[in-house]
Amino acid sequence: MIENVENQMNTLVEEINYSRATKLFATLSGGKRLRAKLVLKIEEENNEAARLGAIIELIHAASLLHDDVIDDAELRRGVKSVNATEDSKTAIMLGDILYSKAFTTLTEFDPKIAHRVSAAVTALSVGEMQDVEMGRTFNDDENLYLDMINNKTASLIEASCASAALLCGKDEKAYGVYGKNLGLAFQIIDDILDIVSDEKTLGKPALNDFVEGKCTLPYIYLYHDLNDEDKQRLVSCHAKTLSSEDSSWIKTQMDNYKSVERSYVLARQLSDEALGAVEGEVELQGIIENMMKRDF
Numbered sequence: 001m002i003e004n005v006e007n008q009m010n011t012l013v014e015e016i017n018y019s020r021a022t023k024l025f026a027t028l029s030g031g032k033r034l035r036a037k038l039v040l041k042i043e044e045e046n047n048e049a050a051r052l053g054a055i056i057e058l059i060h061a062a063s064l065l066h067d068d069v070i071d072d073a074e075l076r077r078g079v080k081s082v083n084a085t086e087d088s089k090t091a092i093m094l095g096d097i098l099y100s101k102a103f104t105t106l107t108e109f110d111p112k113i114a115h116r117v118s119a120a121v122t123a124l125s126v127g128e129m130q131d132v133e134m135g136r137t138f139n140d141d142e143n144l145y146l147d148m149i150n151n152k153t154a155s156l157i158e159a160s161c162a163s164a165a166l167l168c169g170k171d172e173k174a175y176g177v178y179g180k181n182l183g184l185a186f187q188i189i190d191d192i193l194d195i196v197s198d199e200k201t202l203g204k205p206a207l208n209d210f211v212e213g214k215c216t217l218p219y220i221y222l223y224h225d226l227n228d229e230d231k232q233r234l235v236s237c238h239a240k241t242l243s244s245e246d247s248s249w250i251k252t253q254m255d256n257y258k259s260v261e262r263s264y265v266l267a268r269q270l271s272d273e274a275l276g277a278v279e280g281e282v283e284l285q286g287i288i289e290n291m292m293k294r295d296f
């Protein structure tokens with residue numbers, strides 16, 4: 001049960017024995033706990049699985065604390081980020097405390113499992129840096145984008161599934177393929193929602209990714225469909241606050257060229273690949289279908 005994961009996370013944080021960290025940790029909004037849920041679905045719902053899920057969720061929480069500093073984000077899952085309520089230094093240090101505690105606890109596990117998870121955190125960190133670097137100029141390269149989201153998002157989801165499989169003697173490779181493709185599709189859907197959802201649903205302005213410099217898949221597809229003059233207009237809008245005229249121009253062009261629908265098609269293909277890797281696993285397949293339908 002996911003409550004077991006929450007309890008294990010709280011226990012691990014209490015073990016750090018530093019009340020400031022415990023208090024700040026309690027203010028974080030937990031989110032969907034997707035990675036821990038995957039571990040619990042792949043392994044039996046026992047204490048060992050919950051502990052592995054807790055470790056991975058602590059790493060994920062730490063990465064988001066750092067990401068909000070890097071992105072200058074005021075909100076995380078509808079609540080004020082730690083860098084907003086406290087300051088950036090505190091957010092970074094809390095992240096350091098959480099991920100180092102997670103790594104200490106990871107040493108209790110088989111070295112193969114510890115390696116699988118810790119190597120994913122290196123990939124995660126590389127992905128974050130790629131994301132920031134790619135945001136400095138307009139990126140129109142689909143493969144670069146896919147490599148970046150593979151590192152930034154899919155790596156830890158892939159490692160969650162593969163390490164859970166290792167824990168219970170299942171096929172590490174097949175579950176890894178499931179996790180990787182789920183992660184890629186998840187990020188593409190996230191990037192689509194930034195374009196199609198409204199500000200109220202997102203908790204941040206629509207098209208915010210592009211304003212922040214992130215050329216996600218629909219922008220890459222659109223760029224290649226536009227004529228030279230419109231290509232220039234799109235590039236000139238990159239990484240700037242958009243006027244309402246520019247926002248509606250981008251949305252109209254995306255409608256014309258079906259950039260969002262084409263991105264959704266790729267997410268669907270990746271999801272199908274994930275489904276194919278875990279045939280007969282109804283619950284894991286359900287996670288994919290729910291993820292494809294999500295609207296927030």
Ligand code: FPP
Pocket residue numbers: 059060062063064066067071073095096099121124125128152153
């Ligand atoms: C969210 O991206 C960010 C990530 C999924 C990874 C962040 C990774 C690091 C900061 C590396 C450091 C790792 C540790 C363990 C400290 P996003 O900005 O696209 O998504 P968002 O809209 O949820 O912020």
Ligand code: MG
Pocket residue numbers: 067068071073
């Ligand atoms: Mg961010």
